[in-house]
Amino acid sequence: MGKSQKKRAARRHNPVRVPDLHLPKGLDAAEATSSRSADVLPIIQKLSSVDAQERTWACSAVSNLIQNDPSTRRLLQGKNVVGALINRLSDSVPEVTVEAAGALRNLCIDGGFDICAEMYNKNILAPLRAFIPKISSALDQLVTSPASAPPNTSELVFGLAESVITLIWCLSETSNKALNAINDIHLVPFLMGFLEHRSVLPARTVAAAAQCLYVLTDDNPSAIEEIRANSTYVACLLATARSSNDPTSPNSKKKISQKEKETQELAPERLLSTRLLTVGVLRNLGSIPAPSTTSTIDVDRNVVLPLILPVLSSVQLSEASNRVLDLIEIEVQETKVDKPSLKNTPRSDHKSPAARELEKIEASLRNVQLALEILTGVCATLPDPEPVAEDDEEEEEEEEEDAGDDEMDAEGDVDNDGANNGDDVEMDTDASNSQPKTAITPAPTPTLLPSIIDPLLSLIQPTSLSFPPSSSTNTSTGSNTARAHPPTTSALGAIHVCALECLNNAALALAISSEGAESESTKVRGDAETGRRVWNALWSALSVVGLEGGLGQEKRKEIWEVSVGVMWGIGGIWKGSIEPVEEQVKLLMQLCDASEDVQTKVKCIGALECLAQFPSAVDANRVISSYILEKASTPPSPTPNHHHPAEVILQSASAIIDIFSDERLPSDINFRQGGYLQVLSARTLDSVKRAVKSVDRKKEGGRELKARGEEVLENLREFMKYRRGLRF
Known part of the structure; x- marks a missing residue:
């Protein structure tokens, strides 16, 4: 995850x-x-x-x-x-x-x-x-x-x-x-000028400047340092983020043009967009430099969240979708009455009332999308891996260690077979966690999940306009294309994905927060009903998304890929509380087998692992564990016809360790009766060794994956030793 x-x-x-x-x-x-x-x-x-x-x-x-x-x-x-x-x-x-x-x-x-x-x-x-x-x-x-x-x-x-x-x-x-x-x-001074004079400039132009700043400060040290070095810029950004959404009232005595009227109708949405973009810039900057008078402000808690959270509930997607369909019909009727020609004269810049309302709805949806995008960053807790300098001598040492793996494993297997001396072997079950050991930066709001669950669950539910009409639907009914509205469809699809990514990160933040102290996070973990509610809402959304593929339906696939990550996170928080459903288990297995994306395969294994640990689901445990064991025992293969990457093998091996780490559970009978220990010895251990050796440290993420693989291999040896010591 x-x-x-x-x-x-x-x-x-x-x-x-x-x-x-x-x-x-x-x-x-x-x-x-x-x-x-x-x-x-x-x-x-x-x-x-x-x-x-x-x-x-x-x-x-x-x-x-x-x-x-x-x-x-x-x-x-x-x-x-x-x-x-x-x-x-x-x-x-x-x-x-x-x-x-x-x-x-x-x-x-x-x-x-x-x-x-x-x-x-x-x-x-x-x-x-x-x-x-x-x-x-x-x-x-x-x-x-x-x-x-x-x-x-x-x-x-x-x-x-x-x-x-x-x-x-x-x-x-x-x-x-x-x-x-x-x-x-060096555009920063130019762009900041628009924010500094935002009260006397058009909201549309100011919003464009804020958008440009937001993009330029995204992982771009040049622009970031230019802003951080000027305390006036930081103060202006904070003031903009805390400003009102109400546009400056125009002079009522002045006659305004139709174009100006159309601009004023969208001004509140553009002002909100500017505020959202500004808090996005503040988050891109990281911490505010200490000499600044604003450096003591908790930006996320005091600025970002108070602005973003109300936006999530500001639009009901189903109502917006239905209204768009009504407006499309109005526009179709208007077009039949009067359709200007572009051949001789340019189209009028004046928009119909229906077109203006459509534009306003789209602007509202885009603000929700932007709020979700920023919130996804707030919920993120794991730092990006830091680059590690390659060392030739270290590489040679690691290669020598790899070369000695076979000899060590052979000796280890002999020792293990003869190690049943009556003494129980202790095993650190926590070490079976499949996550790589990474330095974790504590999230400022590790228990943010409870406050955003309801709006996020609402935003992941598809509407009638969430996806483009399928080719089969277009063939059977000629009216669907006319009732489509690409801008709304694009915005809705993006909202669904962003909301799922927020859920994923919020679940991850809760999953890695401290379990020891009596805190809000432990209370959330104890609320199994919330976990089941999120799980059911997720599958309810996926039932509408469906499995349809083909040109134009790529967003459906993307939603499935993000959703399995959410399942893994939710299943990890409320492990043992989510009862497996046969149809859901089959779909996860099918997605794992069919997907060409390595991370999606890994997430499917992780979600299945959590479902297998429901205490009374012995039959489901047998189905899931045998499937995962086969994944762990199949040697790595990069061929197109049989894409079985090392990541899947390592995750599967780790999952087996986690599922059967407690021999007192009813489901442990599947481990014993299925002869899993013999499979681990005969096939899985060799498969994991091959997976570890197949990792190329020189590729991006290779060193981290290599370290994780070695950890899983060590855990597997200890797990096998532990199970042999149980004598049953």
Whole structure:
């Protein structure tokens, strides 16, 4: 069982992007492509027009055409729309520049890593870098003396600033090379300026700056140290996190445009998003430097949790999903009445009431997702493994020790066979724990689980829009595609996964907390009913998720993979209290056999191990233990047709030790009648030795796995010796 955390090997892209897999495929998509191909060429041509209005129109048309439409986006990419738009960033007309930046921003969000990489390779950072001082100067003028600014300056500056900032934070997640180039720009003072003047700036622009800071401070020492070195920045972050979600009231006498009205409707959600992102930045910083007046503040307890916990209960997913379906139907009816053509004029920027409400619901869902992402970090307790320097002499010594394993095992087996001298052999049953010995940093809130169980259990339950319509469903009913809403589906799927990751980390925090003292954690452990409630709610959610695979259904698989980790954690906390159900046991075995992910296999074994220790479930214990024993006794094999990695063998061997560590339990009859000791001697010991030897210390995590394997091997020898000493 391990903590869930953000993947650092491949930086995640913009979380608000709607994946292509959610969008229609097949004949419908092909028809859409062919029908819009005639629109693409005129747009590309007008990007280079001598008429500034035509250039502005073309940039705007790109944004309209690509919205949730990967087919048209790819058509535009094939015509080098990225290069053409980057050229327009240097246009002499400000309106063209702003529209070009906005189109690139939308391409970046919709296109993902590939299009971001294309932008970076085409040197988009050069014009973006040039915009930074210009935007800073214009913002300073707007903040200090707004009356002196030319008409429409604020709209142009704020629009350009948001697009530039969004482009930068999307690019920063493309590659380490892009991130290093962005670090050279030293954006922290520029971005902090938006937070410092948040009360007089548009909420949308401030939220973009906060998002960029959140991304740049994620495991990026350059940005982290730049903020930590300035106490004013830290104080500003804290003030922003503690600010109100209520937007500044506009002047009631001033007539506002439709676009401004739409912006104000979303302002509360964007202000909340800014606060959440700010606490995310504070957590990314680690501890606040001591000289600061705020260094004594417990950020998690006093700032993060008071903000995050109410957000988890702010949205009922089923109600939101049903409302989205109603709004989709309204939009369909409106589209039938009036459908503007993009061929001659750009689509109106004004959104219908239904579209605005859909956008607000999505913003609320994304805030829940962001809160869960931050809470996952709060719940994490195990530190990341620290790199250990390789030592040639140490390697040689370890190889010599490995070479002597066979000789030692042969001698040990002879001694064990003749060791039945009547004296009981003591065994440290705690040593059979399958977790590697790792330095553990105490969590600030080890008993956080009770306070977040109810909202998390609600957030893991799928709705009718949680997954894209399946291909089989689309074939049987033509209305499902029309009733789909990719942005909502993307947000809901992310929420389910994040909520499960929170449960996983909270369970892990409780599992490793002290069991000795009378504390809240021991009370939770004693509340077996809570454990059963979580277990049943988890399986209830999985019954809706189902086992359907195929293109576009990857989120279902991801939910299963995270869920088995939660099962392991819950089963470990309330070990012996979760009664095994035959169907659930079979599904876990099937998932273990079918999965190609090593960690998923290990988690399945861990969850099964916990189920096998229910006191009265002797039959279930026999089924589970024989399955796990076979896993432990099968030599490692890396071949594609029979992928049996060392991690699975080690976990299985450790599980057998744990399941049968107490010979007084009723289930121990399975160990004796099944001849498990003979299997351990004849097959399992050799399988574990091979697994340990197969570990490559030079690979990432290899040294830790090697150490764990040696520990399991030692425990197995001691366990076999102990069982022989029992004489039955």
